[in-house]
Amino acid sequence: MATTIALNMPRTQPSLARIYFNEVRFELLKLSRNRSYLFSMIGFPVVFYLLFGVTNKASVFQGHTIARYLLAGYACFGAMGSSLFGIGAGLALERGHGWLEMKRASPMPAAAYLLAKLCVSITFAVGITILLMILGTAMAGVHITIIEALRLLSVIAAGVVPFASLGLVIGLLMPSNAAPGVINLIYLPLSFCGGLWMPIEALPHWLQQIAHGLPSFWFARLALGSLGYSSSSALLAWALLAFYTVVFLLAAAFIFRRQEAQA
Amino acid sequence: MIASLRSVSKRFGQQVALDRLSLELRRGEVVALLGPNGAGKTTAVRLLLGLSQATSGEVRIFGGNPRDRASRLRLGAMLQVGRMPETLRVREHLQLFSSYYANPRPLAELLAVAGLEGLEEKLFGTLSGGQKQRVLFALALCGDPDLICLDEPTLGMDVEARRAMWEQVRKLAARGKTILLTTHYLEEADALASRIVVIQRGKVIAEGTPQELKTADGSRSIRCTTSLRASFVSALPGVTNVEQEGNIMLVRTHTPEAVLRTMLEHDDALSGLEVRAAALEDAFLALTNNTTAAVQ
Numbered sequence: 001m002a003t004t005i006a007l008n009m010p011r012t013q014p015s016l017a018r019i020y021f022n023e024v025r026f027e028l029l030k031l032s033r034n035r036s037y038l039f040s041m042i043g044f045p046v047v048f049y050l051l052f053g054v055t056n057k058a059s060v061f062q063g064h065t066i067a068r069y070l071l072a073g074y075a076c077f078g079a080m081g082s083s084l085f086g087i088g089a090g091l092a093l094e095r096g097h098g099w100l101e102m103k104r105a106s107p108m109p110a111a112a113y114l115l116a117k118l119c120v121s122i123t124f125a126v127g128i129t130i131l132l133m134i135l136g137t138a139m140a141g142v143h144i145t146i147i148e149a150l151r152l153l154s155v156i157a158a159g160v161v162p163f164a165s166l167g168l169v170i171g172l173l174m175p176s177n178a179a180p181g182v183i184n185l186i187y188l189p190l191s192f193c194g195g196l197w198m199p200i201e202a203l204p205h206w207l208q209q210i211a212h213g214l215p216s217f218w219f220a221r222l223a224l225g226s227l228g229y230s231s232s233s234a235l236l237a238w239a240l241l242a243f244y245t246v247v248f249l250l251a252a253a254f255i256f257r258r259q260e261a262q263a
Numbered sequence: 264m265i266a267s268l269r270s271v272s273k274r275f276g277q278q279v280a281l282d283r284l285s286l287e288l289r290r291g292e293v294v295a296l297l298g299p300n301g302a303g304k305t306t307a308v309r310l311l312l313g314l315s316q317a318t319s320g321e322v323r324i325f326g327g328n329p330r331d332r333a334s335r336l337r338l339g340a341m342l343q344v345g346r347m348p349e350t351l352r353v354r355e356h357l358q359l360f361s362s363y364y365a366n367p368r369p370l371a372e373l374l375a376v377a378g379l380e381g382l383e384e385k386l387f388g389t390l391s392g393g394q395k396q397r398v399l400f401a402l403a404l405c406g407d408p409d410l411i412c413l414d415e416p417t418l419g420m421d422v423e424a425r426r427a428m429w430e431q432v433r434k435l436a437a438r439g440k441t442i443l444l445t446t447h448y449l450e451e452a453d454a455l456a457s458r459i460v461v462i463q464r465g466k467v468i469a470e471g472t473p474q475e476l477k478t479a480d481g482s483r484s485i486r487c488t489t490s491l492r493a494s495f496v497s498a499l500p501g502v503t504n505v506e507q508e509g510n511i512m513l514v515r516t517h518t519p520e521a522v523l524r525t526m527l528e529h530d531d532a533l534s535g536l537e538v539r540a541a542a543l544e545d546a547f548l549a550l551t552n553n554t555t556a557a558v559q
Binding site for chain 1: 275
């Protein structure tokens with residue numbers, strides 16, 4: 001019988017590419033069917049942009065309109081939200097209710113699980129940015145060149161990585177019911193102090209000092225830079241974001257090891 | 264040898280979850296792991312699945328480390344999952360898990376085995392508790408594994424669904440698959456297991472076929488309607504336990520004949536007499552010294 005022969009033979013390895021592809025595909029499908037996730041992830045940046053960006057289309061800041069400034073800011077806001085909630089809250093939920101154990105006991109490579117969540121956060125972040133660009137050009141008279149649009153989209157896509165890493169830390173630490181609240185406590189101050197909602201120059205001086213230590217500030221600098229605002233060094237911003245990523249990933253690895261030893 | 268734990272200990276700080284526990288799983292066996300809550304069943308299963316690491320001792324599956332992908336390709340696990348992604352359809356969940364294996368079982372076959380026909384297009388979140396359990400069962404079988412770990416597989420299932428799953432477990436064993444089962448339902452262990460391993464405080468305290476365990480202490484249960492007082496009967500030689508509810512009495516004894524003779528001599532009206540071998544439950548309770556649970 002075929003099964004008897006197969007029983008003592010090592011199994012053939014499946015195609016890794018197919019596993020990664022499926023993991024991304026179903027993660028995307030899972031989240032895009034989740035209405036409350038969609039509503040808050042896409043809804044908040046879009047509504048805020050309509051309220052504060054589109055209505056302020058006449059105001060000018062540093063030679064460009066406020067609507068253009070806020071396009072970069074809310075694109076960062078959307079990217080941070082999709083990575084912090086998609087990964088942080090998603091992981092906390094799947095870890096807390098035993099689903100992660102099922103996945104870990106399967107032959108799925110752990111990297112596929114994490115990479116799928118990262119890819120989906122990037123997809124949402126890019127999608128939100130495109131939506132904001134359409135709204136900006138159509139309703140607020142924002143003018144951006146193709147090159148600027150592509151530069152902004154690349155900054156947004158790459159900028160997801162440090163926040164996805166922070167999401168990983170939160171998802172590992174927080175119980176599933178506390179995760180969304182904790183994420184908001186981190187997400188909203190990071191957004192405000194990073195100058196995502198209004199020009200950083202409008203904030204009190206001491207808050208500007210704090211802002212320089214936040215990953216959201218440097219993310220926003222890069223996004224604004226792609227639209228011609230910020231003159232600060234892009235290299236420094238990338239280096240700091242890379243530094244944050246490494247710190248968060250090391251923290252996540254440490255927490256995971258410690259939890260595993262206690263499990 | 265399919266899998267083994269050799270003198271495995273697991274400590275969490277000061278607490279000892281497993282204490283030099285050894286367990287071997289052979290081809291085609293259905294082994295039930297029984298024990299009171301906190302005995303170390305889950306810890307043993309998690310070690311076998313490579314989800315946690317032993318403090319000392321050796322865990323092997325298919326001659327390798329349980330953490331190797333090669334081992335996991337031949338392993339299926341059905342764990343207790345409170346919530347899993349609810350916005351994926353049954354079919355999609357199965358497709359994803361099937362993609363982890365080079366030669367997965369065909370979807371139609373999985374649906375049939377787990378009793379999910381007609382539910383494949385349903386979102387997971389809309390399923391009943393028993394149906395969700397069946398999806399988890401199907402996920403464990405996606406790769407047609409040689410070793411299957413089932414942790415409380417029939418929790419929340421109705422009698423019919425439970426029997427259907429038992430039937431599938433028997434079929435798997437008949438195909439040479441090895442099954443490790445942890446369950447709270449002693450009836451389930453009795454119905455399925457070719458071998459039962461009872462663990463308590465991280466140690467194996469008894470091991471054998473259901474029949475061997477039931478007859479291990481050689482005791483019988485006597486059930487009858489009698490006016491005799493419990494204190495009188497429990498003082499008789501060979502009586503290990505007496506329970507009384509109204510005028511119905513349940514006596515556990517190693518010497519049923521002698522005990523009955525005395526009882527009949529002292530109560531002419533004794534009626535409704537029934538003598539039977541101990542059930543697995545009695546054996547289990549006797550082993551774990553947890554007799555109070557039987558009264559409650």
